[in-house]
Amino acid sequence: MPHLRSAALLLAISLQAGCATAARTSTVAVSRTGDATLAQVYFWRAKPNKFAEYTRYIRDVAEPIDREAQRAGAFLDVRTYAVQDTTLPWTHMRVFLLRDSTQLAGLSPALSAAGVRLQPDSARRRAQGEYSASLRDRVGATVTNLVK
Numbered sequence: 769m770p771h772l773r774s775a776a777l778l779l780a781i782s783l784q785a786g787c788a789t790a791a792r793t794s795t796v797a798v799s800r801t802g803d804a805t806l807a808q809v810y811f812w813r814a815k816p817n818k819f820a821e822y823t824r825y826i827r828d829v830a831e832p833i834d835r836e837a838q839r840a841g842a843f844l845d846v847r848t849y850a851v852q853d854t855t856l857p858w859t860h861m862r863v864f865l866l867r868d869s870t871q872l873a874g875l876s877p878a879l880s881a882a883g884v885r886l887q888p889d890s891a892r893r894r895a896q897g898e899y900s901a902s903l904r905d906r907v908g909a910t911v912t913n914l915v916k
Contacts, residue, residue, distance in 0.1 A: 801845045804865035804914055806872055808843075811858035811908040819859055822903040823850055826860065829896060833882045842878030843871055857907050865914075872911060 814822040826848055834846050845865040852859065866872050887893050 801865055803867050804844050805868055806866040807912045807914060808864040808866060808872060808875055809910050809912060810862045810864075810906065812860040812862070812904045813857060813907045814859040814904050815902070818903045819850075819852060822860065825900060825903055826862075829900070830862075833879060833886055836882035836886055837875075837878045840878060840882065841871075842875055842882070860904065 812822070837843065838846070843864045843866050847863045847865075849861040849863070850859060851861075864875060866875065883893060887896065
């Protein structure tokens with residue numbers, strides 16, 4: 769688990785850097801992410817030779833679902849970090865910034881509901897899920913408190 773601790777440190781540094789950048793570029797982003805108290809972090813490992821394909825999947829399939837869920841108030845912001853460092857157990861880290869434990873409890877159902885709104889056909893959603901499973905494995909998840 770030392771790699772997950774390293775990832776948590778990377779997350780903290782990245783969040784600080786992201787907030788500092790947002791402060792210079794957009795007051796809207798600061799007010800939204802400035803309200804965050806929690807982060808739900810998911811760690812994924814792209815299957816061999818699937819790094820680029822999984823990265824495209826995130827951009828083309830997951831991110832539209834994320835935007836739909838965010839519009840519905842599911843979370844404040846989401847970031848995806850990708851590394852090709854073979855010493856780490858993960859290749860993709862997805863970080864959802866949340867206002868509170870209520871948003872945390874509703875995150876998974878809200879993402880599922882957003883997926884249904886964007887793809888109402890259950891057979892297509894199932895195929896999409898099977899495709900994503902062929903690209904990556906989940907290697908961990910954690911909830912962190914944001915230190916301000």
